[in-house]
Amino acid sequence: MEGKAACISFLIVCLQVIVVSQLNVDVPQAIDGAKVYNETTGYNYDPRGPLILCSYLPEDFIKCDAPVNKNENISHGCNKWGGQRYEDVERTKVVCTALPDIECYGNRTFYSLDDHPCIKYSGHYFVTTLIYSILLGFLGMDRFCLGHTGTAVGKLMTLGGLGIWWIVDVVLLVTGQLVPADDSNWVPYY
Numbered sequence: 001m002e003g004k005a006a007c008i009s010f011l012i013v014c015l016q017v018i019v020v021s022q023l024n025v026d027v028p029q030a031i032d033g034a035k036v037y038n039e040t041t042g043y044n045y046d047p048r049g050p051l052i053l054c055s056y057l058p059e060d061f062i063k064c065d066a067p068v069n070k071n072e073n074i075s076h077g078c079n080k081w082g083g084q085r086y087e088d089v090e091r092t093k094v095v096c097t098a099l100p101d102i103e104c105y106g107n108r109t110f111y112s113l114d115d116h117p118c119i120k121y122s123g124h125y126f127v128t129t130l131i132y133s134i135l136l137g138f139l140g141m142d143r144f145c146l147g148h149t150g151t152a153v154g155k156l157m158t159l160g161g162l163g164i165w166w167i168v169d170v171v172l173l174v175t176g177q178l179v180p181a182d183d184s185n186w187v188p189y190y
Contacts, residue, residue: 037105045105054104055096055113064096067118076111078118082185084176091115122184133173137166142173147181 037043037051045053054062070077076093083089093111098104124146133142138160143152160166172178180186 037103043105049105051103051105054098054106054108055110057098057102057104061099061102062096063099064094064112064116067092067094067116080183081118081120082179082183083119084179090118092118120184121187122180122182124180124184124186126186130170130173133166133170137169138163142169142178146178 045051068074068077070079070092076095078090078092080090092115094116096110096112098108129142129145132145136142138155140152140155140160143149143155155161155165155169158165161168169178
């Protein structure tokens with residue numbers, strides 16, 4: 001079903017490009033060489049016309065930036081990264097740009113209509129970390145890999161707290177309480 005929707009969206013955009021290309025109208029060029037259709041170039045938006053608003057383009061025809069840290073200079077961004085449950089993950093708008101060869105009406109750079117999750121990955125794999133924890137947890141290898149170097153050194157010096165800390169860390173890892181130190185999420189691919 002999702003494939004049919006993408007195919008139909010593609011056909012609609014292709015039809016719009018063909019119709020617009022047959023108009024033989026002089027269109028000013030933008031800085032990146034893409035055609036610009038908006039009020040400043042003398043075009044008024046007609047919802048029944050061949051052009052759609054750039055912000056309504058399907059994801060196949062736009063390129064969106066990754067979410068950024070929120071600061072005082074921008075109105076969008078992430079205050080908190082990651083989360084173990086869907087409800088814990090913050091969502092934000094991102095800046096998107098229409099691809100150069102796609103003709104659309106309005107500003108070619110815009111905020112996304114959909115919210116994007118504030119998730120970052122830094123190369124931590126759950127299964128790999130679990131194997132490290134089971135096999136080399138008494139040396140603190142799991143905590144070293146997750147970036148908890150202070151507690152990893154303590155675990156190494158005590159040989160996993162004489163085995164108790166080792167077992168506790170395996171349980172913490174499986175229950176989701178032991179996570180990467182940089183608040184990144186587990187990479188979903190094994």
